[in-house]
Amino acid sequence: MILPHTHEAGDPYYIGDIYEQSKVRLEVSTASRHDAPSVTPYLDHVDLLTDNGWPQLRYLADWMRVTTAPPKWRFLGKKDMHERATRVNIILLEFRAEVNTRHDISTIEHLRLLLPQLSADSSDVVARLFIVEDLSRDVIETLGSHLDVDPMFFRGHFSDYNWYNTRDPWIELPSMDIVLRQQSFFHVRYPHARYFRNSRSYERARFETGGFNVLRRFNHDGSWISGFDDPGSITGMLRSQISFWVQPSHPGDAAAISGVLLVDPSVNEGFPLWGGYNDFLPCPSIADGPTRRSPNASTFENVVYLLERLSTKEIQSLVKDPRRLFQEPLCIICSEWLTLLRYANTRLSQLEWEIEDPYLRRRHKDLSATLDKIHTWRRRLPIYKTMVSEALSKVIRRDRFVQATENSLLALEKDFVIVQAELESLHERAERTMSVVTAVMSLEESQKALQQDRSLARLTYLAVTFVPLSFITSFFSMNDDLSKLGRTFWVYFSVAISVTLLALIVVRFSDQVVHICRRVMRKLKRNTGRRWTEKHDHVNT
Secondary structure, eight states, X not given: XXXXXXXXXXXXXXXXXXXXXXXXXXXXXXXXXXXXXXXXXXXXXXXXXXXXXXXXXXXXXXXXXXXXXXXXXXXXXXXXXXXXXXXXXXXXXXXXXXXXXXXXXXXXXXXXXXHHHXXXXXXXXXXXEEEEESOOHHHHHHHHHHHTOOHHHHHTTSOOOSSOOTTOTTOOOOOOHHHHTTOSEEEEEEEEEEEESSHHHHHHHHHHHHTSSSOOOEEEOOOOOSSSSOTTOEEEEEEEEEEEEEXXXXXXXXXXXXXXXXXXXXXXXSEEGGGOOOOSSOOOOTTTOOOOOOTTOOHHHHHHHHHTTOXXXXXXXXXXXXXXXXXXXXXXXXXXXXXXXXXXXXHHHHHHXXXXXXXXXXXXXXXXXHHHHHHHHHHHHXXXXXXXXXHIIIIITOSOOTTOSSOGGGGGHXXXXXXXXXXHHHHHHHHHHHHHHHHHHHHHHHHHHHHHHHHHHXXXXXXXXXXXXXXXXXHHTOOSOGGGGHHHHHHHHXXXXXXXXXXXXXXXXHHHHHHHHHXXXXXXXXXXXXXXXXXXXXXXX
């Protein structure tokens, strides 16, 4: 799969820019597609909103018609689009007072049959949570129409952009805080660090992300050849996101809480950096034995694993704050941030070592490669700071969320504040390191310029020496009869060229010759001193 916004993908504006009507909507008619549902009330609702004051929802409508990120449109065949449109991997957790219930849903037909049955069996259900891995057109259509999900919830999940051009139809403008407080959903972005043994493994991982319906991309961490890593190994950062929505309720409504949790699919290629984060639950005692949990579980599986283990007290607290369902996913996100902090500290320490160690500087020939690596972190750290700042202000410290009377996410406020402070410290450290590298490079350039001046000075000395001699030789060798100078010409050029080449060689390698001579002289002095000492000791004995 060719990834959008790459050289191979070409111009992404073939779907139309923000100032013209959507070409996807004009050319793709869901009614004429054999794989489209016969009735699409949710897509019709999104189209209506797009035409009446919510232009950013146009990209959601295009996404549902293409069945994935619209820039991938021309690279998809009918079979691929059908598979993407009907892709379903959902686990429904029903939190009850006694025993929780789990439903594994792998087909859209299963989901459509299950939804009407839920309302009939809700006597002791406290909350229902649909945990969705990846998104698809049919999942959005089914859950969106049945639960009346805010379209902006889906719209904010499947994109992956840090900045926008003025023509981008996938633009997401920020909302005012007064609007955010009225929304019953939020999104949290975070990076997932992954280690690859070679570039082929990294390219396979990029190809794997191209198979996601949501747009997710790796950030290459550059080439680290300082001897600390295996040759050719790569550490990539996958920008990820988890989104949470709760169905608003009215005062006095005794219905069970309904929520949707969107989780990104995981990459199978490569390895989680340093083996991944630790379990958040306490280590089992020797009497209990180990838990049955895969060490290579995906983010989706880890979220389900943690939420299934909510205690009865924690389930009862959902009535006061439905955001308690997001606390475990937020722990996963925080752990990913802590891993990235340790990795960023490692890389900056290696860069500082490269600056300090003359051997590493000679190995790289100059500090331009080090400068490029520092610039990578100077560019990324402000982006990461923005992600953490948004998580704190828009999620953790949010004072109003649907019918909640408490805020259970404040338990993680200190952890995210620590992450925010560490990112700020790393950013300042990167700026200082950049200044040091620039100063060292300026000093090295000055030394090179000084060396060149010395070489020019040597050439000047040679010119001062040979030019007069050449002039005198020419002056005293004048002869009226040029026919008698034939042999003289050959001897002159043979000797002149040889002497000139020898002089140029001596000037070019004078520093090396002086260095070798000094080493020989020091060695001779040491040997002479050692022999004199041995002779003196022998005389004394």
